[in-house]
Amino acid sequence: DAGVIQSPRHEVTEMGQEVTLRCKPISGHNSLFWYRQTMMRGLELLIYFNNNVPIDDSGMPEDRFSAKMPNASFSTLKIQPSEPRDSAVYFCASSGQGSTEAFFGQGTRLTVV
């Protein structure tokens, strides 16, 4: 398996633009996580899906952020409109049923100018 695949690896966008980050979890995994990593706040959990259903979105900063998981093999994190303070590395991770081992993607480095 290629592991968790995220795209794009790098994204530079202007303030106010819509940004969509993509994630393909490991086949067979039923849990999917989106994290944001910054120097200020460390590694923050944004949202957690189980069997494609959002279980906990309490970490989503505000209404500008939304996440979807239309099927077991794909998830998106959208920011609209984007702001400079959204600049961070965004990670997607997946884990199998009953497993504590979450596998992380390489991350998307987002820069909003």
Add this chain to the structure above:
Amino acid sequence: GESVGLHLPTLSVQEGDNSIINCAYSNSASDYFIWYKQESGKGPQFIIDIRSNMDKRQGQRVTVLLNKTVKHLSLQIAATQPGDSAVYFCAEWGNKLVFGAGTILRVKS
């Protein structure tokens, strides 16, 4: 201007020595406690976990200790190698996977 951010503790060890990385957790209801390693430019990678009803678990060159009385978790790395240089995170798994602030491990050759 000066940037303000998390001040991650740093542990510097000599190659071949043992390393001990500590973590204080907050959620007593967590089922598992887990250690992850993050190398520069990569996502975190699972090292070892321990169930909340255990106090010690050993892996290959690593040992995790759990002290529920004082809500303390530690990771011991035996015979530390340059490849162990990374940021180490403790994490809790209750109803979701939550990470702590991290510790930088630097291995001197």
